Amino acid sequence: MSKHITPAQAAALIPDHAVVTVSSSSGLGCPDLMLRAIGEHFEATGHPRNLTTLHPIAAGDMSGIKGIDHIAKKGLLAKIIGGSYPSGPSSAESPLIWQMIGANEIPAYNVPSGILFDMHREAAAKRPGVITKIGLDTFVDPDRQGCAMNEAAQREPVVRKIEFAGEEWLYFPNIIPQVAIIRATTADEHGNLTYEHEGATLGGLDQALAARNNGGIVIAQVKRITKQGSLKPHDVRVPGMLVDYIIVDPEQKQTTQTVYDPAISGEIFRPLESFRVPEFNVQKVIARRVAQELEAGSCVNIGFGISANVPRILMEEGLHGSVTWVIEQGAVGGVPLLDFAFGCASNADAYMPSPYQFTYFQGGGFDASLLSFLEIGRDGSVNVSRLSFRPHVTAGAGGFVDITARAKKIVFSGMFNAGAKLGIEGGRLVIEKEGKLKKLVNETEHVTFSGSRAVAQGQDITYVTERCVMKLTSQGIMLTEIAPGVDLQAHILEQSEFPLIISPELKLMDAALFRDEPLGLTLPEKPQRILQEQIEGGDHG
Known part of the structure; x- marks a missing residue:
């Protein structure tokens, strides 16, 4: 029997009250046609009702790929648990899902992306849940918000603190999906999936295993179907034994505002001169100073914001390839892309499945992370996940908490305050008008990164702004450099x-x-690692 059905037929298969897990990262890998079909089926029939949806990384980008907004309807969606959420440019254009969250219509949670992937793996193996130290003393911790994004979520906790082997841990009980919606490029008639036009494989395999092993169904959206037996076994990332139904969208976009770019999927390599080098401005100054923190031969994670330009700084300096970049969607090496294509890379060395990239991050196997900040607290804590006066702009933490929990070295970058009018003249910074909003605050609105925990763990923390450089010490934040002018x-x-x-x-x-x-x-050379450094870690949680 053919596994190929229409999107409407697939939507009719989803029962009321189901837990549905969706593989996506904003526009990258988003099964947008399938989500649209669910929303349309609900409008026509009133079903499915009261779904709980799981999104390890955001579904949709509000720029032509609506994603979760297709199903952000009262009566259809009952609860949402996401690593991140689509963001909108203004309150007037706020995504529907944010309107529901803000109106307290559904419980909404921001669970770190890596932990959400861990929960799928544990659910697939029928273990009781995830026990982790990732998120302690952040908004993930029940002593703070416990991942809750609104009042409705506070009434239904998804995490609790436990003691195990004499230590304090966070425990996330499993949430069992009955439906997995994943995406690939090609399916054969048996349902084997290949990802040749995708910018990452994300977590589709783990999500499919979680649903299938618990008696659920797996729906795969693809660009095309080919004859059974025509796919090379080594190219198959999700085997057909895990896939129940296939829907076809020949128009699916590769990622946000991108129909198809073969360099994103590693099918061609772009010449280095084709990559845009940042224009000279204050943000570039910050990115350059961040680059001075790096060592040749290191593996470095980068996040969205000013730090995303650091690979271009190295390129401009003739140092491309001296650092291996790793991003949470799974790309290893190459050139991480900017703006709407962030989360993808061109000229990558490899594509790790996102859940295993997060295992690498959670265990602190990489050398450094370059990230942004919205606020810095007195104790060195950082907020990137919530600003109450602009909630639709902050899209949740994504993998930020997983990445920073045990990172050996973190360089946070951003403007010293908000709204300042700045210039550069004669090799000096010129502050023409001071900003109105302070970003170094006594207490951050949200703790996405815990400064006190970083001090206790001996993490190397630096903050780079246009006007100064600061370091986190056991006594507080120390000013170490000041800009000329x-x-x-x-x-x-x-x-x-x-x-x-x-x-x-x-x-x-x-x-x-x-x-x-x-x-x-x-860049100084990274010191050679020795075995003794690896076996003296102490914290193995």
Whole structure:
């Protein structure tokens, strides 16, 4: 019997009250046609009703791929658990899912992406859930928000704190999916799936296993169907034995605003000169200073924001390939892409399944992470996951908590405050008008990264802004460098809600950072690792 059915037929298979897991990362790999079919079926029939949906990474991007917004309907959606959520440019254009969350119409949770993938693996093996230290002393911790995004979620906790083997842990009981909706490029008649046009494989295999092993069904959206036996076994990422139904969308986009780019899927390699180098501005100054924190031969994670430009800085300096970039969607190496294509890479060395990339991150196997901040707290904590006055802009934490929990070195980057009018003249920073919103605050609105836990674990934490560089110490945040042209008292100390420690070795940031010409950057070699360093970790949770 053929597994190929129409989207409407597939939508009719989803029962009321089902738990549905969806594989996607914003526009990347989003099974948008299938989600649209569910929304249309509900409008026509009133079913399926009261679904709980799981999204390890956001489904949809609000830029031509609606994703979760297709099913963000009262009566259809009863609960949502996501690693991240689509974001909108203004309150007037706020995604429907954010409107539901803000109106407290459904319980909504922001569970770290890696933990959500772990929950699928545990559910597939029929183990009781995930026990982890990832998220302690952050918004994930029940002592804070316990992942709850609104009041409705606070009444139905998804995580609790337990003691195990004399230590404190977080416990996430399993949530068993009855339906998995995944996406690939090609299916054969038996349902074997290949991903040759995809920018990542994401977590489709783990999600399919979780549903199938618990008696559920797996629906795969693909671009095309081919004859059984025509796919090479090594190319198959999800075997047909796990796939129940196939729907076809020949128009599915590869990722946000991208119908198809073979460089994103590793089918061709772009010449290096085809990549755009950042224009000279204040943000580039920050990215350059972040680049000075790197070591050649290291594996480095990057996040969205200013730090996403650091690979282009190395390229401009003739240092492409000296660092291996790793991103949560699964790409290893190559050139991580910017803006709407963030989460993809061109010229990648490999594509790891996202759940295993998160295992790498959670265990601290990489060398450094370059991330952004919205707020920095007195204790060094960082908020990237919530601003109450702009909730639709912050799309949740994604893999931020998984990545930072045990990272050896983290470089946070951002503007020192919000709204300042800045310029660069003669190798100096010019602050023409001071910003109105302080970003160094006594207490962050949300704790996405715990400064006190970082100090306890001995993590190396640096904060890079346009006007200074700071380090986290056991005594507090220490100012170590100041930009040429900046007044220490007026432009830094008075613009922080809490006192900064001034290093006795305070120095000027490199003046070359503020000139529109290559730095002549060189990176020190990463020291060789030895076995003894690996077996003295202590914390194995």
